[in-house]
Amino acid sequence: MNRIIILLLVFPSLCFSQSDEINISATFKQSLELRIVGGANIDFTFSTTSQYQKGYATTDPSIEKVQFEIASSTNFQVDVIHTEFTDGTGNTLDANYFFYRVKYLNATADVGSRFKYTGGVEIGSVEAQRSHVHFLDGNVTTILEPGPDGNAGDFEDNRYQIHLGCGSAVTRGVTELPSLLDANITPGTYTATLTLTAIPVIS
Numbered sequence: 705m706n707r708i709i710i711l712l713l714v715f716p717s718l719c720f721s722q723s724d725e726i727n728i729s730a731t732f733k734q735s736l737e738l739r740i741v742g743g744a745n746i747d748f749t750f751s752t753t754s755q756y757q758k759g760y761a762t763t764d765p766s767i768e769k770v771q772f773e774i775a776s777s778t779n780f781q782v783d784v785i786h787t788e789f790t791d792g793t794g795n796t797l798d799a800n801y802f803f804y805r806v807k808y809l810n811a812t813a814d815v816g817s818r819f820k821y822t823g824g825v826e827i828g829s830v831e832a833q834r835s836h837v838h839f840l841d842g843n844v845t846t847i848l849e850p851g852p853d854g855n856a857g858d859f860e861d862n863r864y865q866i867h868l869g870c871g872s873a874v875t876r877g878v879t880e881l882p883s884l885l886d887a888n889i890t891p892g893t894y895t896a897t898l899t900l901t902a903i904p905v906i907s
Contacts, residue, residue, distance in 0.1 A: 735777040738902040739859075742771035748870045756885035759871030762805050762837075770866040771809075772900060773859040779850035779905040781822075782864075784898065786840050791892035798887075799840040799896065800879040801871045806835040806847050809863040819855040819862075822846050825878055834867075837875065840898070850905055 746768060750756050760767055774780060789797040805824075808815055815832050823845060824836025838845055848855075848864070855862060869875065871884045881887070 732777075734904055735775070736780060736902055736904060737775045738772060738782075738900060739774075740770065740772045740900070743768040743866075744770070746770065746868055748868075750871075750884060753885060756871075757883050758873065759801075759876075759884060760869050761872050761874075762803070762867035762869040764869065767868060770868070770898075772864055772866070774862040774864075774902050775858045776856050776862070776902065776904070779854045779856050779907065780848075780902045781846055781850065781905050782848040783901045783903060784838070784845045784847055785901075786842070786898045787896045788842075789894045789896040791890065791894050793892065795890045795892060795894070797889065797894040798881060799842055800881060801876075801884065802840040802868065803837050803870075803872075803875050804840075804866050804868045805830075805837055807865045807867060808833045809865060810861065814851075817851045817853045818857075819851045820849050822849050827874055827878065837878075839875070839879065840896075 748760055748767065774782070786799065789799050789802075791797075806821060808819065810818075812832050821835035824838045824847075827837045830836060835847065838847060850856075873883070876883065
């Protein structure tokens with residue numbers, strides 16, 4: 705007699721579990737760029753006694769405006785420093801004859817919220833988007849600081865002008881310098897370099 709034998713093999717159920725990890729990191733590198741886009745060379749020419757007596761105001765249309773822009777991933781401040789005014793032959797000119805205001809070129813509503821002007825002397829009326837008067841006194845001067853809403857942004861968000869003047873009577877009232885006519889300045893071309901530096905402000 706033939707037999708059919710059926711074997712039923714039962715294996716216990718085996719469940720395997722394995723895990724691994726993924727590491728995620730984010731690196732934040734500072735991005736900060738300042739560029740001068742206009743007025744990198746400013747020239748004050750004194751050739752008449754009237755110019756020597758009156759000087760140039762920051763509103764004088766004959767003087768080009770320095771325009772600069774900043775793109776930054778963090779809040780920033782802007783510092784100004786300059787070299788001595790010299791004619792290259794050993795003669796120097798008191799830097800306090802030179803003065804400037806800073807003007808914000810974006811929306812007036814941003815003044816006080818995105819940035820704030822610092823320091824300066826209150827001379828005459830000042831519109832909302834212009835700073836008080838700064839003098840080139842040889843010291844490092846902070847001219848812009850972030851406002852309560854911060855000033856990080858691209859070039860379109862941070863556009864400024866520097867309006868320079870030289871030897872005006874109203875500013876000489878502050879510095880107590882004589883007029884350029886009375887100063888008996890040795891004729892020549894006196895030059896200096898003004899350096900703008902944008903510095904990250906991390907709160």
